[in-house]
Amino acid sequence: MKNVAGYDLSRLMAGSYGCLGVLTEISMKVLPRPRATLSLRREISLQEAMNEIAQWQLQPLPISGLCYFDNALWIRLEGGEGSVKAARELLGGEEVAGQFWQQLREQQLPFFSLPGTLWRISLPSDAPMIDLPGEQLIDWGGALHWLKSTADDNQIHRIARNAGGHATRLVPEMVALPRYRLLYSAITSSLNSSSTLAACLTPGRMYAEL
Known part of the structure; x- marks a missing residue:
């Protein structure tokens, strides 16, 4: 991120559940639909x-989705007809x-109806395989793990x-416990108090103390 005139606070909104402010203006980049899927x-x-x-x-493949579920790897290809056909072969x-x-x-997949607590685990894309206690669905080529488990919360974290x-x-x-256990609670507290009206936006949503 290029920082020219101070930190762009709008970049903090993703995943904040409204705790840092209200979105009044949104810019979107619209891309054409792929010719072949x-x-x-x-x-x-x-x-x-x-x-x-x-x-x-490591290859220039037109892969737009990778998910491991139900003992199978699911692959989505999107792009030009020629590149999609070559990748399929x-x-x-x-x-x-x-x-x-x-x-x-x-x-809506059957996985999400399984018994147990639903966890969303974000990992580096190059992270090694980890042994999670429960049933899991892996998305984003390994960077996102959905987990259904009855294991202790502290163990998962x-x-x-x-x-x-x-x-x-x-x-x-x-x-009673916060949903996120990151090391940024002090930063988040400061941003929350300076960015919202009396810290009134969804208090306690991310951290119990905010």
Whole structure:
């Protein structure tokens, strides 16, 4: 980020749940729809999938989605017809309906109905595989882990932190404990008090003390 006239506070809004202010102006970049779209499914192990993804990231492939779910790697290709066709021949797998990605986005896949607490774990894209206690769905090519687990909250946070990421408990929500356990509570408190009217925007949403 280029800092010319001070820190751009609007960049802090993503994921803040409204705690840092109100969005009054939004700029959007509109891209044309891809000429060709294709979804593939390959039944491989998680380790094999992660190895494949690491190799694909080094190549100019028109991959717009990578998800590991139900013992299979789901791949979405988007781009020109020629590049999508060439990638399909290279990657292999069976062609499937594209509605999978909408169900994933809307959390309508069977995974999200499993018993247990739903966690959203963000990790560096190059983080090594971690052993999570429960059922998981891996999105963003390994950078986002959805977890259904009955494990202790402290254990989940510790695993995510040790892997260089952080965990957010989504369902059911925490009541007495903060949803985020990052090292930035002091910074967030200062921003919250200086950016909102009497810190009135969703108090206690991210941190119990705010």
